[in-house]
Amino acid sequence: MSFKKTMTTLIAGTVVTAMLLTGCAGKPAAPAAGEAPAAPEVKYPEKALEFIAPAGAGGGWDTTIRTVAKTLQDTKLVSVPMPVTNKPGGGGGVALAYLEEKKGSDSIVTVYSPPLILINLNGSTPLGYKNTTPLARLIADYACFVVSKDSKYKSITEVMDALKKDPKSVKVGGTSAAGSMDHLQFLKIAKAAGVENVKEIAYISFQDGSGPAQVMGGHVDLLSTGIADAKGLMESGDLVALATTADKRIGEGKIAEIPTCKELGIDATFINWRGLFGAPEMPEHAVKFWQETLKKMSETEEWKNACKSNGWDNTFASGDEFVKFLEQENENSKMLLSEIGMLKQ
């Protein structure tokens, strides 16, 4: 008797709450539905999409894909939910394995940058950019090298001088895996500055995003990172940026005060492009939708503002142009890696 009663109450309760809440959750999406671009043959997207950041929260990939999701939603270019999930690990390799697992899916969109190519070339994973469906290149970002505010190093040249004497004397931290972007961008600059045996430089990867705390706590001497990643702590003065890898001054405010490596006499740059990718063998209609939608998005005011505040260059490219760019990048990276001795034979 009492059991029956409980069950009925339970079920009734569940249904009522469910109805109440669906009403609640449904509202924000409803007005946008009419304005969604209607594809002629296949209606896409109809279901919730799956946006993936192949790293932990707060990093460059994470910021990029969340900004994309927010811009698409604010500009009503996409009206279905776009929840972002973080799949960190393997310098992006874990997420690549996941994409491979979901081959042919039309609902996954993820973000990548040079590590997509690097982790394949250095042998971390057999998967590479060929195991994705390239959708579009969106932005270019630049690296910067930061130290704690009470560090003994006041300029990048001092760091390089110390490394020339003893390549093990400066502990370098970064967010990407060893042999991937944050590591390589530093080695590229170090090599250009005349440091020999760059392979011996100690590199510690903090893939959970704790790098800034580690450099502030003095556990590593220098952090090789993206400009946007350390922006908050640079503005508060806890971290000091020694140099960027851009070819010109970028951004606004404190960011624009950071010198470039070129200015300081180190003739090298490193560009961190970022683009969106789908699962391998993504259906044609979805690829078409994303190429068109992302192009529209890159032209909106909202996107331009987001780029400005993050210090990104808006460099849209899609289709063949993007694929050719990736092939070119692959060749360039091969050369860089073999110079440093990290190319997998």
Place this chain on the structure above:
Amino acid sequence: MDVILQNLMNGFQVAFEPINLFWVTLGGILGTIIGMLPGLGPATGVAVLLPMTYAMGPTGALITMCGVYYGAMFGGSRSSILINTPGDGAAIAATFDGYPMAMNGRAEAALAISAIASFIGGMIATVFMIFLATPVARFALKFGPAEYFLLMLMAIAMTSSMNKGNVIKGFLSMFLGLMIAMVGLDPQSGVNRFTFGSLELQSGIDFLTVIIAIYALGEVFKCFKDIREGTKKMQTKFGKIWITREDWRRTWKPILRSTPLGFLIGALPGAGGTMAALMAYNNEKNLSKNPEDFGKGEIIGLAAPEAANNASSVGALIPMLSLGIPGSGTTAVMMGALLMLGLQPGPMLFQNHPDIAWGLIASMVVGNVILAIVNIPMAGALVRVLAIPPKILYPIILGLAFIGTYAISNSVIDFYIMIVFGIVGFFMEKAKIPSAPFILAIIVGNMMEISYRQALVISDGSMGIFVGSPIAITLLALTIGSVIMPIIKSMKKSRQGSSISMK
């Protein structure tokens, strides 16, 4: 000091706006419900409700998320107590004594003390956070890879050695758990380890799947006969959800002791609620005059981890708010949400958006009060779940267990993993190998190995780094002490025992 109070007052003004009060209540209730479902913890709760918050504006969104976060922390231990299935890692400790309490017919007291301890832990931790956020954040910076490794080593060593029957079996359980954590793509080198060619295993085995398998499936396997024949002990009469004066007299000190512990552990990025709760449990067991009562329905064994667990969830907000670094899985999701709302978490948040930062802190206080008020009557309704005959309740638990697992990974592969671990859990139980070290090891295993390797890269291969700072030495000493103490104790006892029998 005046500035803090002034800011706090402004924060309360934001929190007391009717709409924000509504959001924090709604978030808290939804969070509690989500937290109760096996497999769905605070991180999933915040993540799935995130899209709902987009329309609310930054303040409302943050406040709602905080409510969900707290609610899920409150809710996670409900299912631990009632059906021995933790909703989340942090609620494992609540099964140790909470479930035996319910079996002994004290489910009401268990639910009440869990809510009370959570409330006190959360409140005091919030006060700590208001006045101590900056020094605590500075202290947390002192933890480098070596210190993290030692902290995690201490936590699992303590949990392993508290096994009452056999310390070696505790450590065996720990090693097995660490082995499970090794499965998948090695995050440092990208090498596949123990994946046996399976693509699905590359991303590792989720600890939530293992928790659900060992507790929910394990419980069903263990009690099949009793469930079928209707002889499984269950509470059927229910009283008021409250505790006795005696309960309170015994628990208030453990609650006050466990709160600062939980808060500090929470403030260390990555350490998390599971560690805080288990460490508080071990600590109280070591301090207790009757440690053998622990695990049999000792109310202190439930109050302490609950207080620590909620205090750590407050502490975990510190790295996010003061440094812009996610302190836990849940704060990582919240940080993502902040970024999407155009707010840069970190030291500048308090300067650039004081209304939001302080509104958030004030609504933590408000949220805690509301959750405590909501939770006591909710527990009164929940406890009646036990009135469902086990024959029907357990298939429902199984159904929930599978859907919870599916929600974590969206992959059926986890069903197979669950069967495997259900059986593993069954045999571990038969061999009297404790499951807590196993699960804690799966949770911290990856981070532990990474910290170990990071530390050795920094030190260029020298082990000296593990005694290289006062913190490291203290942690190492505590670890060794926690392993040796129980052995000495048991040796003393057996010597006394044998000397008596000699006479």
Place this chain on the structure above:
Amino acid sequence: MTGLISTAFGVIYSIMAYMLPDATIGNPMEPKIFPLMLGSGTTICGILLTVIEGRKKQAVKETKKANGLSHDSKLIIYTCFVTLVYALLFERIGYVLSTIIFMNAMLFALNGKEKWKTNLIVAAAFSIGVYVIFLKLLAIPLPMMPILEI
């Protein structure tokens, strides 16, 4: 028993850890060190347990009792089998249908055939209720039934 099994497992694990591929960057042994430590730890625990178990056996002759496992183990095997079928059906016929089948299989085993009405109602109410909560309230997608799209 436990001791011997753990020792064997620890040794096998250590060998497997040693056979893991080398890292391409940095110290090639790096991905193996920690697993090797775990393997040896398990082996040591196993040996210690074997020694202790051996001593106990000498002191007290182990009282072996035939525990009523047979019926329970049948049910455990049954549950595993039902779960396997559930996993196979889950993405093919959708969440609602497969869960109704799974719940019924479990309920018939535990609650008995006589109460088939209750079993059917509980199974259907549970599957549909969870489906509504997950899909509508939490927006977590679940596999749908083909053709009917529910």
